[in-house]
Amino acid sequence: METKARKVGRNDPCPCGSGLKYKKCCLDKGRSDFLRLKEKYLQDYTIPLKEKEDIEAIRMAGRLALDTLRLVEEHIRPGIITDEINTLVHDFTIKHGAIPAPLNYRGFPKSVCVSVNEVICHGIPGDRVLKEGDIVNVDVTPILNGYYADTSKTYFVGKPGADAHKLVKVTRECLKAGMDMIHPGSRIGDIGWAIQEHAESNGCSVVREFVGHGVGLDFHEAPQIPHYGQQGKGIVLVPGMVFTIEPMINLGKKGLHILDDNWTAVTNDNSLSAQFEQTILVTENGLESLTPYDLDEPLPNI
């Protein structure tokens, strides 16, 4: 019984019916189309489209990133100090032959960003003690064999309050809404539009100062991926693009300021802020998350 579509081999007859070997016909055309696009995206936008080998390497970094988040999740509870999360992430990353990208990145002093409650992003681990009802975003980026994967989640510390529960739910849905827009032919503006629409229709606001970004060969590559914007605007998505979506959503207004440490971004109105981030590959059919975690798992009860 023939159940699974078989992959066409390089030396098989081309499925287009030309009578030529696949490698001399459409396989070659697919490859040369890709190489033309790769050249164009680099020239026009400085976007490095990724090859199969690059993608496999980023996927491996992504697996390590998710293992790191899982380890952290096991330790999140009232009483844990944010610097203990840094130690967990740092030691686990090194133990697996990788480097924590945040450490010394533009002077960032720690190996992970830990952002609590009104901190939007780039929280520096220190002596803050997490307490019941807090929310905390943990953002990890290992460099494995020279390749980067960037992912974060917002966790509840103990039992969530109603506000925290609502914000985290809406923010996770925003990442999903952005991902749902991704396929070859859609545009960067479609992603931001979908996120903004979902956040604002739920009475929340979208942070403008920090955006998603190309990632893989470097920490922050072109293009920028704003979490707000207009449908049909911006660069066309093509297979081989790898970038993050990482909406930062506030329960109150969108304004922010940076603390004297030059990193910690905090809401002006002291309202709660949450974030979820995955590293996404645009494929021929749609997308593949290279840092896949479940965006539908039930949230704890209030």
Ligand code: MF3
């Ligand atoms: N991980 C963050 C991002 O999603 C960047 C952190 S930069 C650091 O882009 F220096 F603060 F680590």
Ligand code: CO
């Ligand atoms: Co990022």
Ligand code: CO
């Ligand atoms: Co990140």
